[in-house]
Amino acid sequence: MVEQTYILHITERSLWDAAREHGTYEMSTRGRTLREEGFIHCSTRAQLPAVASFLYGSYDGPDELVVLVVDPARLDVPLKYEAPEPGSEEFPHVYGPIPVDAVVAVEPWR
Numbered sequence: 001m002v003e004q005t006y007i008l009h010i011t012e013r014s015l016w017d018a019a020r021e022h023g024t025y026e027m028s029t030r031g032r033t034l035r036e037e038g039f040i041h042c043s044t045r046a047q048l049p050a051v052a053s054f055l056y057g058s059y060d061g062p063d064e065l066v067v068l069v070v071d072p073a074r075l076d077v078p079l080k081y082e083a084p085e086p087g088s089e090e091f092p093h094v095y096g097p098i099p100v101d102a103v104v105a106v107e108p109w110r
Contacts, residue, residue: 007042007070007079007092010052010109012063024097025068030055039080039093042070047091052109065109070094074102 011027019025028037043051048067056065072079077096083089 005072006045006104007072007094008045008048009040009042009068009070009098010048010055010065011068012061013066014063016066016068016106019098020100023100025100025103026097034097039095040098042092042094044092047089051091056109067107067109068098068103069105069107070098070102071104072102074099074104 009025011025015027016025019027025040026034028034028039029041034040041051052065059065072092075094075096076099077094080093080095081090082093084091
């Protein structure tokens with residue numbers, strides 16, 4: 001059996017709750033939208049701790065943080081693995097809204 005490879009996105013609970021109401025998730029990074037960035041920043045499980053630290057290391061917002069577990073097979077928009085600069089580590093980027101039904105789990109972030 002082939003192991004399913006999911007991608008992850010860390011966000012604030014209220015943003016995920018709003019996405020569930022609208023049917024799609026469209027935030028890219030902390031405070032920036034898909035429209036502003038051009039894609040939604042995601043990570044692998046191994047990359048998540050560093051990404052969370054970078055984006056939310058000193059987070060003091062009112063919401064708890066959650067991790068969206070996304071099944072790439074359920075996306076209807078392009079997914080590309082890209083490096084922020086040549087020769088650096090590649091991260092998954094979703095080039096469009098993430099359908100709520102592509103999120104197969106929501107995990108609390110410590």
